[in-house]
Amino acid sequence: MAESKKESERTDGPMISVRDLRVQYGEREILHGISFDVARSETLVILGGSGSGKSTLLRALVGLQKPSAGQIWMRGQDIADVTHRGLDEIRKKIGMSFQGGALFGSMTVGENVALPLREHAKLEESTIEIIVRLKLDQVGLTGFENYMPSELSGGMKKRAAVARALAMDPDILFFDEPSAGLDPIIAAGIDHLINQLKKAFHMTIIVVTHELASAFLIADRMVLIDKGQIVAMGTTEEMRSSTQPRVRQFLDRVAESEVTQELNYLQMLTEGIAGTSRMAGWKRGL
């Protein structure tokens, strides 16, 4: 009884809840204590420049990168502290679309989409074939099940990858740079697809990107990450009207050198070099 009450409390709460997440590669800490929530049926876009730690955050969220500290609660379970089997059970309910598609080159598009079904669902082969056709139809790739991934264009590969991510009817869908490497028209098609999925299936969607136009088109809320920390978080409107310098720099596409102050620049050049501290001190006195 207590167990079922606890379960119902969990389903009412956020779909994903990240608390003080830290990730280290060797000695270097990439994420310095990140916390945020994602509500059910919400689309959260994680924005950030190259090397900001956004991809590491995504890898941690799907359990590909073990956090050094903190918790990631997904549908009420902490994936940072779950057994291997437990993590697999959670993974069966999530879908992930990788940057390059990550389709298996030795299998046809149809076999790629069928793979999670063949591995996890005990279904008749004819049922699997129907599901494959349905999923490919949902992403606009009707009739492409017998093509090899190498025969598809970049945009089609991404669509096929989305179809594979949808195969197990996940509650949560992750996208890594969905429009990277695509021309604006194809990229707009992928954005449209994400919005369609959101409307049709009320999925919780998390998108990591640095493409601003696409981010504003698909997001309910946004998180801006810089140097492994959350700089700003809010709805698209809140982000647009933000006056925070780092947000403005990112949204207005201002190059790094234009905002680096003279003093900081001198400090950066002289830091840790013997005999230069006096010079920095002198500059600070100005």
Place this chain on the structure above:
Amino acid sequence: MEPLAKIGELVTDCLAYLGSLAFLIGGAAYSAFVGPFRGKPFRWQRALSQAMEIGVRALPILSLITFFIGLILALQSAYELRKLGALSLVATAVAISVTRELGPLITAILVIGRSGSAFAAEIGTMRITEEIDALETMAIEPVDFLVAPKFLAMVVMMPCLTIWANTMGILGGSLFGVAQADFTWVRYMRSSLDALYLHDITTGLIKSVMFGITITAVGCYEGLSTSGGAEEIGRSTTRAVVMSIFLVIAVDLVFTALFFFAGES
């Protein structure tokens, strides 16, 4: 102290490497032989296609190489045996050296070149293109899905290839025997069979299974530990080939010594 520390570091690195190989192949063996009895899927189709690639497609080149090796062995041993007037021992010399040593070894070297390198390149590419990550996010264990079918195919195909290699080697030797040493085909084959004991063949086959396990472990491990860009795939493949050749010869030495001291030689 400095050189000692370096030696210590080298030894621990080597042990760690061997440990990783053992861990990987242990996982693959579990998945291939125990997993199916515990509700995990048995991927026989993947194992079958690997067996075709490792075994059947290697037959033409393996046949040619081992035929030549048999012929070369006959020529080399005849060079000495002729001086002793014992040219009729050519068949015995070829049969024993091929079945006990060269058959399994040449097969292993060929399989390293064809399949060990392909394992490293295939899995390394999958690592770089995030396909391994994709497997993990789909709750499919990469060792079960990729390594176990290769392991199973290798364990079955290596002894088969070795038997074939032994036969072709003896046939190669017989060409010299018939052309130069007054043998007839039938008499050459009978001499070869008379020279062989069952344990000559079985020790070679046991070694071939161990070689197969070593090649799978190194090829898959190097592929899985690929990181970085496309150029790393080339490095992984090279490392897989060099390390496999070294370890196959080391395993050969260990097992030959084992059979020798166990009194089976």
